[in-house]
Amino acid sequence: MRVVQVLGSSAGGVARHVAQVTAELTAAGEQVLVAGPSSVRSTVLGDGGRFVPVEIADRPHASDLVAIRELARAARDADVVHAHGLRAGALTVLAVRRRTRVVVTLHNLPVGGRAIRTVSAVLGRVVARGADVVLGVSGDLVALARSQGARRAERALVPAPARREPGQTPAQTRAELGLAADTPLAVTVARLAPQKGLDTLVRAASGVTVPGFVWLLAGDGPLESEVRAQAESSGAPVRVLGRREDVPELIAAADVVVSTAVWEGQPLAVQEALGLGAAVVATDAGGTREVTEDAAVLVPVGDDDALATAIRDVLTDHDQRERLRAAARDRVAQLPTPADVLTQLRSIYRV
Structure with missing residues (x-):
């Protein structure tokens, strides 16, 4: 054919x-x-x-x-x-x-x-x-x-993208980023474009009331300089890393992987996170729920407070994190x- x-x-x-x-x-x-x-x-x-x-x-x-x-x-x-x-x-x-x-x-x-x-x-x-x-x-x-x-x-x-196993331990990745092994850490991997809800990300980051919290944003795109400026001016604990080739390592090092998108189809970054057994919090955007089912905490699109609360709860509740990680590993086998x-x-x- x-x-x-x-x-x-x-x-x-x-x-x-x-x-x-x-x-x-x-x-x-x-x-x-x-x-x-x-x-x-x-x-x-x-x-x-x-x-x-x-x-x-x-x-x-x-x-x-x-x-x-x-x-x-x-x-x-x-x-x-x-x-x-x-x-x-x-x-x-x-x-x-x-x-x-x-x-x-x-x-x-x-x-x-x-x-x-x-x-x-x-x-x-x-x-x-x-x-x-x-x-x-x-x-x-x-x-x-x-x-x-x-x-x-x-x-x-x-x-989902072909599975890439991390090439080093979470502790090694955190050390390279200047983070302690016990730093409460969220990671988002996204193109820095309007569809990804990055204004929600920065606002929600300021509302995560967990001491020492850091949110890493990996990716590039047309909004990169704008997001950097917004994070700096607001004092939000967001570090914009730019384009990275070590995405599996970043996901594995995270306590929670977050998607703040306004709309998604079958989000590849979320699928990759599930494949690596990550605890996921995401906006209930487009086809995201069709991908995650109950293997993620889903919050309304654009709801800064709900997003911040969900992230805080995952960061501070070890049992919930482990349940989400187990659900992620189960879900990826069905994708x-x-x-x-x-x-x-x-x-x-x-x-």
């Missing part, structure tokens, strides 16, 4: 998912071509694989007409075209015009002002009515696609695997 995977500019999560899907399909004997901006090639394919550059901008642009022509050319001999993301999906639908089977995976709920929501609604209807199948990484995205006219919409399976994803996609592609 000849499959074209299409994606736009990606901060990492979508590109890593496409990389995983591409690797699984290729290993199963399918012929896969990836189409997307040149900037994502190394993330999706590494040093090998078949790739055609198609510059899909992250917002409407005159270059969209060029992208549509290039996507039509890439899809000419394909049995199925699978686009990832709302803009990539809409451009693919316009390029293919029902000549080839089209599957679109929606990875994000548009977050922003009225103009962004209006444009997103138009693109959503284009995707819903033009794609053969719409997959959503969370139940609310599936419901949205159905409300916009999708003929078939279902939940996409997104497996989808790459083999599950392959089975789902081949079934959808071949219908």
Whole structure:
């Protein structure tokens, strides 16, 4: 089967998912071509694989007409075209015009002002009515696609990242960070972008009334300098670490791993934390509950006080921490695997 995977500019999560899907399909004997901006090639394919550059901008642009022509050319001999993301999906639908089977995976709920929501609604209807199948990484995205006219919409399976075991002990990691072994420690791993609720994080940090508490924020993104400034000006016990390559070590060193997102699909950072047996506190955002079930303490989105209270309770209650860690280890065994994803996609592609 000849499959074209299409994606736009990606901060990492979508590109890593496409990389995983591409690797699984290729290993199963399918012929896969990836189409997307040149900037994502190394993330999706590494040093090998078949790739055609198609510059899909992250917002409407005159270059969209060029992208549509290039996507039509890439899809000419394909049995199925699978686009990832709302803009990539809409451009693919316009390029293919029902000549080839089209599957679109929606990875994000548009977050922003009225103009962004209006444009997103138009693109959503284009995707819903033009794609053969719409997959959503969370139940609310599936419901949205159905409300916009999708003929078939279902939940996409997104497996956790390949498990990476920590390369050193929590005590060693803490020592490298200048922290004592008994420092009450929260860790958040996130792209520093509006979707991640970082203003909630900083405000909640000031409300965690545990002596010596430290909250480490690992990641980079457009809000990095703003979050640093907010933490410094408020005196919140937040340390912004920037991009890190030692995420498993940070998670293993934490007393609690926290997600403060405004919206998530199937959050990879939360899945990674569950895989490492972490005690997790998270906002009940998007598909987060579908990932954690009862293996995390969930609080309302944007509720600083509830978040601070939940973190304090986990930090000060050893038994609760251990229950959450045991639940995390149990839950991760139930999450989808790459083999599950392959089975789902081949079934959808071949219908």
